[in-house]
Amino acid sequence: MAASVVVDPGLAPPIGPYSYAVRAGRLVFLGGTPGTTAEGRMAGETLGRADLAAQTAEALACARRAVERAGGRWESLLRLNVFLEDWKRPQEFEDVYARLVPTPGPARTLVGYRLAQDSMLMEIEGIAGVDSVLDLTGVGGLAGRRMEPLAFLDGCLPLDATGKLAGQGDFERQAAVVCDRLERALAAAGMRPADVIRLRATLADVRDRPIWDAVLATRFRSAAYATAVVCSSLPLEAALVMAEVTAASGPKRPVGGAGDSGFPPALEAGGLLIVSGLLSLDADGRVLHPGDVSGQTEAVLERLETVLGMAGLGLGDVVQTQVTLADFRSYASYNAVYASRFRPPYPARSTVQAQLGGPGQQGLAIQLEAIASPGAASSATVVTAARSFFQHTTIDDGRSRCREA
Amino acid sequence: MSRSVIVSDQLPSLTRPYSYGVKAGGWIFTAGLLGVDAAGKVVGTTPGAPDVDAQTRQALGHLKTVLATLGSSVDRVAKVKSYLTDFRLFDGYNEAYRSFLKPPYPARATVGARLLRPNAVIEVEAIATVSGSPREIRSPRLAEAGSPVAQGATQVGDVLFVTGQIPHDAKGQLVGRGDMRIQAEQVLDNVGTVLEAAGFTFRDVIKINGTVPDWYGFNRYNEIFVKYFSEPYEARATIQGDLAGEGMLLEVEAVAARGRRRVVESAVAGVAHFSLKRREDTVYVGELPGAMAPHSHAVQVGDLIHLCGEIGYDASGRLVGPGDIRAQTRKTMENLALCMGALGGTLDDIVKTNVSITDYRMFEAFNEEYARFLSPPYPARTTVVGGLAQERMVVEIEAIAVLGASRDAVVVTGPQR
Numbered sequence: 060m061a062a063s064v065v066v067d068p069g070l071a072p073p074i075g076p077y078s079y080a081v082r083a084g085r086l087v088f089l090g091g092t093p094g095t096t097a098e099g100r101m102a103g104e105t106l107g108r109a110d111l112a113a114q115t116a117e118a119l120a121c122a123r124r125a126v127e128r129a130g131g132r133w134e135s136l137l138r139l140n141v142f143l144e145d146w147k148r149p150q151e152f153e154d155v156y157a158r159l160v161p162t163p164g165p166a167r168t169l170v171g172y173r174l175a176q177d178s179m180l181m182e183i184e185g186i187a188g189v190d191s192v193l194d195l196t197g198v199g200g201l202a203g204r205r206m207e208p209l210a211f212l213d214g215c216l217p218l219d220a221t222g223k224l225a226g227q228g229d230f231e232r233q234a235a236v237v238c239d240r241l242e243r244a245l246a247a248a249g250m251r252p253a254d255v256i257r258l259r260a261t262l263a264d265v266r267d268r269p270i271w272d273a274v275l276a277t278r279f280r281s282a283a284y285a286t287a288v289v290c291s292s293l294p295l296e297a298a299l300v301m302a303e304v305t306a307a308s309g310p311k312r313p314v315g316g317a318g319d320s321g322f323p324p325a326l327e328a329g330g331l332l333i334v335s336g337l338l339s340l341d342a343d344g345r346v347l348h349p350g351d352v353s354g355q356t357e358a359v360l361e362r363l364e365t366v367l368g369m370a371g372l373g374l375g376d377v378v379q380t381q382v383t384l385a386d387f388r389s390y391a392s393y394n395a396v397y398a399s400r401f402r403p404p405y406p407a408r409s410t411v412q413a414q415l416g417g418p419g420q421q422g423l424a425i426q427l428e429a430i431a432s433p434g435a436a437s438s439a440t441v442v443t444a445a446r447s448f449f450q451h452t453t454i455d456d457g458r459s460r461c462r463e464a
Numbered sequence: 465m466s467r468s469v470i471v472s473d474q475l476p477s478l479t480r481p482y483s484y485g486v487k488a489g490g491w492i493f494t495a496g497l498l499g500v501d502a503a504g505k506v507v508g509t510t511p512g513a514p515d516v517d518a519q520t521r522q523a524l525g526h527l528k529t530v531l532a533t534l535g536s537s538v539d540r541v542a543k544v545k546s547y548l549t550d551f552r553l554f555d556g557y558n559e560a561y562r563s564f565l566k567p568p569y570p571a572r573a574t575v576g577a578r579l580l581r582p583n584a585v586i587e588v589e590a591i592a593t594v595s596g597s598p599r600e601i602r603s604p605r606l607a608e609a610g611s612p613v614a615q616g617a618t619q620v621g622d623v624l625f626v627t628g629q630i631p632h633d634a635k636g637q638l639v640g641r642g643d644m645r646i647q648a649e650q651v652l653d654n655v656g657t658v659l660e661a662a663g664f665t666f667r668d669v670i671k672i673n674g675t676v677p678d679w680y681g682f683n684r685y686n687e688i689f690v691k692y693f694s695e696p697y698e699a700r701a702t703i704q705g706d707l708a709g710e711g712m713l714l715e716v717e718a719v720a721a722r723g724r725r726r727v728v729e730s731a732v733a734g735v736a737h738f739s740l741k742r743r744e745d746t747v748y749v750g751e752l753p754g755a756m757a758p759h760s761h762a763v764q765v766g767d768l769i770h771l772c773g774e775i776g777y778d779a780s781g782r783l784v785g786p787g788d789i790r791a792q793t794r795k796t797m798e799n800l801a802l803c804m805g806a807l808g809g810t811l812d813d814i815v816k817t818n819v820s821i822t823d824y825r826m827f828e829a830f831n832e833e834y835a836r837f838l839s840p841p842y843p844a845r846t847t848v849v850g851g852l853a854q855e856r857m858v859v860e861i862e863a864i865a866v867l868g869a870s871r872d873a874v875v876v877t878g879p880q881r
Contacts, residue, residue, distance in 0.1 A: 112817050147582045177550040178513035228786025266855050296825040297787040349642025350711050388710035414678055420641035421680035
């Protein structure tokens with residue numbers, strides 16, 4: 060991939076095959092950025108404790124650096140996903156965030172995930188623009204950002220008009236409230252439900268997956284959009300579902316026919332190819348290579364190449380991937396397969412740990428979402444660190460460990 | 465719970481409704497102990513990262529103090545359960561552990577769970593005897609343990625504590641990758657091997673603790689489980705947590721005890737409860753919910769009672785207050801009280817509880833409701849954050865009781881703040 064590579068020695072050496080930021084056209088795609096210093100240590104000088112405030116400050120500084128090196132504007136952040144290891148001290152994060160991210164800020168989604176290293180408390184990833192963007196603050200009770208033709212909305216929780224949780228213990232009610240809020244926000248931004256191009260849901264409990272699929276079958280029915288579902292911890296006590304939406308005005312074209320749960324594996328819209336969360340499933344929804352991350356990574360990358368091919372693109376056009384592993388101990392095996400398919404400079408990438416699939420789909424080890432930008436293979440600008448901790452390793456016993464800095 | 469209270473100034477001060485250790489019926493049960501100093505601060509010396517070595521040493525130091533205060537010592541520990549936030553710290557934990565405990569090691573299980581204290585990475589609880597030493601049970605048909613644990617089990621008199629068994633064959637290889645049925649069979653075969661080596665059978669098992677990384681295979685686990693166990697079932701609890709090896713879908717710990725048993729069951733036939741005849745050894749309680757898996761509510765042998773992971777369901781099988789920590793905690797404590805009442809005891813005979821809540825943010829409300837059902841000095845307790853077996857369940861409480869502990873237990877606490 061890429062016409063030019065910007066090497067920044069101020070960025071932490073990556074621990075996997077990924078770049079920090081990729082610019083394609085008017086967008087900059089930011090990969091997963093933790094609070095690691097240029098020396099490769101976690102930021103924070105306090106003895107004996109991981110420091111969320113220090114890690115947040117470092118991660119936001121690195122992200123800003125990467126976005127700007129790629130030619131993007133920090134003020135034009137469109138979307139920022141924040142991954143927190145736990146909810147013990149959210150205020151420490153919020154205080155630093157408020158200081159370092161301009162307001163009104165990007166569409167923001169906060170999710171609890173397990174992260175790549177034991178002392179890592181947070182990580183961010185996102186998308187920024189290269190020129191000015193439009194704020195959607197206050198529209199329909201859900202903030203967001205717009206850069207024609209794309210619109211990004213905040214992660215949407217099931218809140219009532221007073222900002223309190225609606226439907227405690229009632230998944231269907233919470234799902235309905237989330238859909239209502241998203242529809243109102245889209246309407247306020249002058250868009251229709253059919254303009255949704257990506258809808259990513261986080262469920263608190265994997266057993267609600269069938270209900271969520273049923274709700275989606277009746278809401279946003281007219282839309283063909285890329286989708287992904289993970290099960291992880293939500294930023295509000297007793298919330299059962301959260302959804303994050305990207306929309307685009309203009310034409311959209313599903314790629315690859317009906318895939319998992321009836322949604323297309325990918326969608327061409329807004330000048331991008333948005334790829335749904337790909338899983339290692341056969342045509343009947345059964346898990347292929349259960350529990351085997353290498354086999355499953357091969358399978359999802361094979362599927363990714365097929366889908367890209369249908370849109371006339373290749374792996375070199377992929378600018379950003381978002382990977383969810385079921386177990387971080389398979390990180391090295393996954394990296395080995397991933398690096399055998401993608402060529403450097405790699406796409407921006409984030410990797411988190413969460414539960415995948417739905418009831419009856421035991422043994423899923425990886426889900427891969429991707430965004431490709433036509434022509435990125437020859438024209439993207441990529442920001443990387445000067446060194447990398449990642450090396451190609453042979454996996455001998457299938458019980459590989461995460462490589463740590 | 466009563467009786468004599470020893471306040472140790474060598475232990476951190478206590479702010480929650482639990483004690484550090486309880487001695488009753490010849491046993492000592494400790495709370496989940498953390499690597500915190502006297503001021504309650506998590507210890508550690510590594511810049512910017514929690515230090516598993518320092519925390520383990522500090523927590524095991526507290527364990528020594530608790531045991532010494534109650535007249536026992538670390539070489540009398542029969543069973544350890546440890547909760548580790550991240551298995552990437554497992555080697556560091558084991559190394560520090562080896563410097564405190566010497567072979568023959570106690571039975572042990574280590575589960576990956578989220579802990580409530582910020583920056584805490586390890587929490588350790590133990591069961592020890594007051595006199596005598598636990599005997600290690602080994603079997604040539606089991607793989608050697610890579611960790612400092614009793615290979616099969618430890619035995620104290622008529623009680624057997626089985627080390628957490630994992631889906632490894634005799635060569636130490638993972639079997640049945642991605643297949644819960646095969647893994648459950650291997651795990652329970654291993655439990656059977658240990659029981660046999662000690663001269664016990666599955667019918668002597670009074671408590672089973674299962675850990676699963678996710679709930680996808682729970683029904684399959686139960687399906688295999690009933691091939692090994694029959695009514696009257698043991699008390700059982702299953703929580704969601706990480707396991708020590710990548711690819712493992714199940715770990716099972718067991719406690720077995722020989723002697724006449726009394727069992728508490730719901731009057732409502734539970735899942736996998738096939739027998740319609742009423743048994744002499746069982747007390748049937750109409751107000752308890754039917755079991756949702758092959759287990760009974762409580763099993764008593766001698767004066768020792770193991771209660772199942774009790775949950776906030778009523779007798780009609782309805783979860784009270786879905787997602788509501790207060791309502792569920794109250795109902796759970798009521799269910800525990802029903803079990804204890806059926807065996808002629810009270811909640812104040814409970815010496816140890818293990819609590820799983822699904823969300824940190826529910827901890828304060830949980831403590832308030834929990835404390836309303838108990839009188840100080842409180843039982844030893846461990847609370848972790850873990851996923852639970854049924855949807856909308858937010859709390860599960862397992863308990864161990866000793867009949868008479870409400871009168872004659874000796875309890876160690878720290879300075880109250």
